[in-house]
Amino acid sequence: ELKENTVIIVLGASGDLAKKKTFPALFGLYRNGYLPKDVKIVGYARTKMDDAEYHKRITSYIKNKDDEEIAPKLAEFIGFSSYISGGYEDDESFQNLNKHIESFEANYQTKEKNRLFYLALPPSVFIPVSAHLKKNCHIKDGVNRIIIEKPFGKDRESCATLLSSIKANWHEDETFRIDHYLGKEMVKNLLVLRFANVAMSAGWDKNSISNVQITFKEPFGTEGRGGYFDEFGIIRDILQNHLLQVLSILTMERPVSFAAEDIRDEKVKVLRCIPPIEREDALLGQYVAANGKPGYLDDDTVPHNSVCPTYAATTLWINNPRWEGVPFILKAGKALNEAKVEIRIQYKDVTQGIFKDISRNELVLRIQPSEAVYLKLNTKMPGLITRAIPTEMDLTYKRRFAEAVIPEAYEALILDALKGDHSNFVRDDELDAAWKIFTPILHWIEGRHGPSPRPVPYPYGSRGPKELEAFINKYGFKRTTEG
Numbered sequence: 189e190l191k192e193n194t195v196i197i198v199l200g201a202s203g204d205l206a207k208k209k210t211f212p213a214l215f216g217l218y219r220n221g222y223l224p225k226d227v228k229i230v231g232y233a234r235t236k237m238d239d240a241e242y243h244k245r246i247t248s249y250i251k252n253k254d255d256e257e258i259a260p261k262l263a264e265f266i267g268f269s270s271y272i273s274g275g276y277e278d279d280e281s282f283q284n285l286n287k288h289i290e291s292f293e294a295n296y297q298t299k300e301k302n303r304l305f306y307l308a309l310p311p312s313v314f315i316p317v318s319a320h321l322k323k324n325c326h327i328k329d330g331v332n333r334i335i336i337e338k339p340f341g342k343d344r345e346s347c348a349t350l351l352s353s354i355k356a357n358w359h360e361d362e363t364f365r366i367d368h369y370l371g372k373e374m375v376k377n378l379l380v381l382r383f384a385n386v387a388m389s390a391g392w393d394k395n396s397i398s399n400v401q402i403t404f405k406e407p408f409g410t411e412g413r414g415g416y417f418d419e420f421g422i423i424r425d426i427l428q429n430h431l432l433q434v435l436s437i438l439t440m441e442r443p444v445s446f447a448a449e450d451i452r453d454e455k456v457k458v459l460r461c462i463p464p465i466e467r468e469d470a471l472l473g474q475y476v477a478a479n480g481k482p483g484y485l486d487d488d489t490v491p492h493n494s495v496c497p498t499y500a501a502t503t504l505w506i507n508n509p510r511w512e513g514v515p516f517i518l519k520a521g522k523a524l525n526e527a528k529v530e531i532r533i534q535y536k537d538v539t540q541g542i543f544k545d546i547s548r549n550e551l552v553l554r555i556q557p558s559e560a561v562y563l564k565l566n567t568k569m570p571g572l573i574t575r576a577i578p579t580e581m582d583l584t585y586k587r588r589f590a591e592a593v594i595p596e597a598y599e600a601l602i603l604d605a606l607k608g609d610h611s612n613f614v615r616d617d618e619l620d621a622a623w624k625i626f627t628p629i630l631h632w633i634e635g636r637h638g639p640s641p642r643p644v645p646y647p648y649g650s651r652g653p654k655e656l657e658a659f660i661n662k663y664g665f666k667r668t669t670e671g
């Protein structure tokens with residue numbers, strides 16, 4: 189349930205994340221009646237501006253703002269949004285912020301007070317800001333919550349340092365670590381699909397499944413974000429967090445209940461069964477100029493000799509009785525031919541005998557765009573002769589749930605945080621287990637143990653490195669034969 193008397197404070201209110209995700213999500217929630225009654229939203233950042241200028245800015249972040257239905261709601265939203273500027277490293281600024289919040293709380297009819305701090309900030313200020321918030325803005329007689337977002341460090345060690353510094357001030361119960369893939373509709377569907385269907389849970393193991401691919405494709409490069417990206421690379425940007433989170437829910441055992449800790453316990457357990465990635469289980473790529481688009485190294489914000497991968501395929505193994513020997517290929521790339529995120533579960537060959545060269549079954553869960561679940565099956569071609577052809581059982585959301593409005597990931601997650609539900613947030617031990625899997629390969633790529641591996645080139649707008657086909661075939665993937 190939503191608590192009355194809530195103030196939401198967005199720190200980094202003039203930054204990119206706030207603009208693209210936080211404010212649109214807050215407005216989306218308000219518009220649909222999901223923000224607490226009498227909520228106040230406070231923006232905080234270094235930029236000096238008055239409320240009028242700030243209101244103009246947040247208005248510009250909202251899509252279709254002139255629509256008949258949206259405009260009046262937006263006016264109301266602006267009405268309870270205010271701004272205050274201040275630094276990230278000094279007490280005085282945070283004391284001012286606290287006074288600003290108190291000015292709203294003074295009007296409450298009941299004693300209850302709730303503060304939700306959303307850190308839409310660069311990682312360099314996570315530690316000082318969380319400490320200053322605790323010191324100056326954390327209320328004794330109320331609920332305090334803090335939302336933070338990746339990057340959570342750069343490897344296992346730096347993550348541990350970051351976590352312990354934040355923990356020195358914020359209790360695990362108060363802390364919400366976002367991985368926005370956990371807010372996506374199809375990812376949330378995994379729990380239901382897997383555990384509410386006997387037809388799915390039967391055969392969900394090494395006896396039936398040959399290999400699994402979890403794929404992230406983006407059709408644009410690092411345009412404008414080269415500086416950030418080069419320090420992190422595609423593995424830290426996508427695989428270690430988003431794709432690994434998807435993998436953990438896909439492969440965990442059934443949780444005891446829907447309670448957050450029960451779910452997260454199972455995720456941690458399966459992650460801890462995955463050994464660190466071996467070098468031979470990785471394929472690294474970097475895009476080069478093609479189709480009139482610049483290469484990664486043509487970006488002025490990227491060092492001219494950078495070996496940072498913009499594409500990576502890595503194969504993970506889960507050493508438990510359910511999954512032993514099944515390769516899980518996580519692959520992600522920038523500047524590819526399309527935008528697509530999907531899970532592809534390929535079943536084993538049917539026992540040979542009555543059929544030869546028959547396609548394997550595949551269960552595909554398309555996370556975006558256009559959410560869908562489809563199962564590739566062999567069916568008898570209708571007619572007088574018996575011939576099996578591959579076909580699909582198709583649950584495309586747009587057709588099946590034509591009226592449904594699929595929420596944005598950030599809307600779902602902010603709502604969860606307002607309710608105090610941690611199920612779709614990342615616990616500290618999950619992060620540690622995730623970094624443990626990826627840290628050795630990241631250190632190798634960074635040249636800590638000798639020369640860095642050179643990523644293979646792939647053209648902007650292509651399907652990825654040409655070496656990919658051989659890479660996935662090595663793990664037993666077989667392409668469907670058509671008809």
Ligand code: BG6
Nearest residue numbers: 338368406425426430529556597
């Ligand atoms: C972010 C990455 O976490 O996720 C970006 O930093 C990436 O590089 C983005 O573009 C993808 O998110 P979505 O929701 O568009 O798939």
